[in-house]
Amino acid sequence: MHHAAYFYLEMHTHELTVPYTNKPRRIRVLLPKDYQKNENKSYPVLYFHDGQNVFYSRESFSGHSWKIIPAIKKNPDIPQMIVVGIDNDNENRLNEYSPWPFTNTPIPEGMRLGGKGLNYADFIMNVVKPFIDSHYRTKPDKRHTAMAGSSLGGNITQFMGLEYADQIGNLGVFSSASWLTVEAFNRYISRQKLDPSQRIFIQVGTQEGDDTDRDLTHGNMKQIYINASLSYYQQLLAGCMPQDRLQLIIAADATHSEEAWATYLPDCLRFLSEEW
Template identity: 30%
Template sequence: MNTLFIKQNFQHRWLIMFLLFVLINNVVIAQALPKVACGSVKRVENFSSRYVMPRNVDVWLPEGYTKSKKYAVLYMHDGQMLFDSTTTWNHQEWGADEAMCKLIASNQIKNCIVVAIWNTTQRHPEYFPQKPFYSMTNADQQRMLDIGKEKGTPLMGKGPVSDNYLKFLVLELKPYIDSHFSTRTDRQNTFIAGSSMGGLISMYAICEYPDVFGGAACLSTHWTGIFTNQNNPIPSAFLHYLDAHLPSPKNHKIYFDYGSKTLDSLYKPYQLQADGIMKAKGYTPKNWISLEFPGEDHSEKSWRKRLDIPLLFLLKK
């Protein structure tokens, strides 16, 4: 079979799947709280913002949570996918509660709460790093903006709004969390994590707000930005941005990983380039991990298998 046909078919199928993900996964209606393995979940419904669309925010509190203790905070994207597969569009979950339960119970990590930020119909524009996008030529920007237009669902919307998404996190959500829960508010106890586009926005967050976030976990980082690496200027823009804005290794931790199947099969060459940047900037295994997981695909079930690794890396006592 023609190789080009196979690649185009692969890209077309993934575009359809991602557009379906956006349509199915982003209905912010009344929904039961997720059932968790331990601890509890508090929901802030339709958290309003001056910067982005309102969305639900679920806050996972560990067993025995008390205001007499102070807790680190892990902000995680795609919040409706983290805890309970019976409530998700694809019946998969990260198992974030199970991983946190195990690591806290075994006294391997510091006390921590998880802030699960739901995505919306603007997921791609909100998670796509904005400054790298606008560093590309006008022609390349327009090519990206045209993706999905013929189906009436442009992937990028009117363009990335990730700067506003980060303002929402830093200027609105974090102050709310810190005032309503017993948290450690400093950089060394504030972390951010996500996968795919969520991996990109986590990388972008720690670069844009190095005084706020002390660590970032970027699983299956979607370096391609779209669904192909053919004639794609996006990875180069991301890598140039990372090279120019990577925060100091003296007080930051960064985790990257990727699999080898489905969308993850596109990432290795770009992750290797990112690894070169990390080394050149002085990062070592003490404050940076980059792992390959052969045979793993681009899904919650894969991220669930290895979530304990970045959690332990970021939150270790």
């Protein structure tokens, strides 16, 4: 019955103070269908970086959103979940989404980009997650906690998945830009004991790279992105991650855009939620 997809999902908006800037950050919470009715039911949670781009195209940086609301409505086989969109900090986005300063970039002397990722990760795990778990009926354990992001949001997802492996069980890594800090990332992942119970979905397109990227590197953008995702996948396998806990999609003709990521979001949600 085609009318089944027409229902309303309730969304709540909160402003939480970021400790290291002392400024409020918008956090939006999309509740599953019938959340208010099923008072005894608790739900897994998916945390999303770049929250502005997740829900509505009119708000999105690119004019396209991840279309998570239609993804949930049109794919009733995907288990119900609470979706938390954490806004980025615009001018500080590059800093917050990278734990390490950028090295592979011809940026002007004196400009330091990247390196605030630890602070941001700490904000998510010690302010946002406890707030969500105390205000909503969540399943707060690792197995029912997922995180997703694209580009630099993919970088911070990769990092947090390693740093907080005991709390985040599922990762959606789209078009990771880990090439920006490749040596630091490789060093970091090689020193971590990987968690074989995690589920990790990785997607990259063959037509990646945008204008900002071209300012940050002299290399072949398309290949740089593919290599970044392949390298991550291989590092996970080398670290003894079971292959069936990983899904890698190299998508022909997919670009570095919300449009492309939205296309693969249902696949990602399906894979990450397989044990919910």
